[in-house]
Amino acid sequence: MTIEFEAPKPIAQMQMMLQTVAENMMRSVSRDFDENEHAIPWDYVEFMHTAMKAAGGGGGLTVTEGKPKEGAEKRPPIGYQRLAAQIEMLSWGDVGFYLVTPGGGLGAAAVVAAGSPEQKAKFLTRFNEEKPTFAAMCMTEPGAGSDTSAIRARAVLDEKSNEWVINGEKIFVTAGDKSFNEYEKFGKGFIVVWASIDPSAGRAGMRAFVVEAGTPGVKVTKLEHKLGIRASDTASISLVDARVPFENLLGKPTVEKTTTGFKGAMATFDATRPLVAASGLGVARAALEFLKEKLMENGVQIRYGMPRNKLTSIEKDVIDMEIQLRSAWLLVLKAVWMADNKKPNALESSMSKVRAGDVVTKITQKAVEIMGPLGYSREFLLEKWFRDAKITDIYEGTGQINRLVVARQILGYSGSELR
Numbered sequence: 001m002t003i004e005f006e007a008p009k010p011i012a013q014m015q016m017m018l019q020t021v022a023e024n025m026m027r028s029v030s031r032d033f034d035e036n037e038h039a040i041p042w043d044y045v046e047f048m049h050t051a052m053k054a055a056g057g058g059g060g061l062t063v064t065e066g067k068p069k070e071g072a073e074k075r076p077p078i079g080y081q082r083l084a085a086q087i088e089m090l091s092w093g094d095v096g097f098y099l100v101t102p103g104g105g106l107g108a109a110a111v112v113a114a115g116s117p118e119q120k121a122k123f124l125t126r127f128n129e130e131k132p133t134f135a136a137m138c139m140t141e142p143g144a145g146s147d148t149s150a151i152r153a154r155a156v157l158d159e160k161s162n163e164w165v166i167n168g169e170k171i172f173v174t175a176g177d178k179s180f181n182e183y184e185k186f187g188k189g190f191i192v193v194w195a196s197i198d199p200s201a202g203r204a205g206m207r208a209f210v211v212e213a214g215t216p217g218v219k220v221t222k223l224e225h226k227l228g229i230r231a232s233d234t235a236s237i238s239l240v241d242a243r244v245p246f247e248n249l250l251g252k253p254t255v256e257k258t259t260t261g262f263k264g265a266m267a268t269f270d271a272t273r274p275l276v277a278a279s280g281l282g283v284a285r286a287a288l289e290f291l292k293e294k295l296m297e298n299g300v301q302i303r304y305g306m307p308r309n310k311l312t313s314i315e316k317d318v319i320d321m322e323i324q325l326r327s328a329w330l331l332v333l334k335a336v337w338m339a340d341n342k343k344p345n346a347l348e349s350s351m352s353k354v355r356a357g358d359v360v361t362k363i364t365q366k367a368v369e370i371m372g373p374l375g376y377s378r379e380f381l382l383e384k385w386f387r388d389a390k391i392t393d394i395y396e397g398t399g400q401i402n403r404l405v406v407a408r409q410i411l412g413y414s415g416s417e418l419r
Helices: 009-035 040-054 079-098 105-114 117-128 176-180 197-203 260-297 313-340 346-371 382-393 401-409
Strands: 135-138 152-157 163-174 192-198 207-211 218-223 234-245
Touching: 009 079, 009 382, 040 313, 079 260, 079 313, 079 382, 105 117, 105 135, 105 192, 105 207, 117 401, 135 163, 135 176, 163 192, 163 207, 163 382, 176 192, 176 218, 176 234, 192 197, 197 207, 197 313, 207 234, 260 313, 260 346, 313 346, 346 382, 346 401
Parallel strands: 135 192, 152 192
Antiparallel strands: 152 163, 163 234, 192 207, 218 234
16 A cells, blocks of 8 residues: 555545635634634634535544445545644644634544444534534643653442542643533533543553533633633633443443553544644644745745755745655654554654644744744734644643654653653
């Protein structure tokens, strides 16, 4: 099997449609929603929900491939490739808006990675319903960030009611408020909560639970005020004696000697880290294209094909930025192609995330530097893209953690051997 570098026709057509959305529904109001943090861009949310339902995409951004139409020509799977292209284009428009696009996000990805057929049918189909619906992942805690073995949330089985009773606190939950709180225009979303069923077992005791919106004992306690991605909510959530049906557990209810169950659920990130990378590269492309446009307006033409020693400093910088952007996108393409073809991609996934986190930070910073005072000014969106960029290197595994994953994969060390 070979990786195709040219976008398949369905993806190319989708990109054209999303570019129109990005230009007319995102860029035009990007500054307004950056200044009014947590305001919900309802026009965008409802349009995307309706448009993606009509296109057979499940009413939002999801990680499912979807069923081909009857009689359609059979083609290689492109679900994750399509999603990466969608996310890159939407993030080019506004990454905060992309993060409020209806769909399952990381919460649905966990169900896809570790859920049973019955759980997938129950939880994933709701993204096709009338109202826009969201899902979120709850992993980070006040005392447990990158080190997931430090998670203290606890799930205890009440055998009389056959329910799991969960207690704990989760922080930095992307889209946690929209996924859990009952808004008039939202469908019934859910959060996926990581908790231990046996703290003495370490990672082997970790499990993920689907907690549906409206569950008693679960409360959004805080919304973060952030440097970037300000249209997206980042919530703190507390769980006090929250009762969850037994069948909402993703994985086995018994603790085994190995961490197989934990690793299986963690495979969620192997699929979604390249998507985070794609989002960051959308921001990087926005900044680079804006910079080239402004340079051209001021008579600065990039002379491609000239010997490097004959180029100006600005020309060298711009060409280097383009090289960084394209090389990072190739890593994303490989990682999502592997995900589509069900090939193990832990190494490629983390490599794409590391590279994108570096590239988007460097490109947006360099663009601000070259533009000088105008780059720092709020007259243009460039300074906003600079602020939005850094999150790529932080969420879904920091750059440092993903470098550890890459090193372990290459050198063959376990997590306990290389920390």
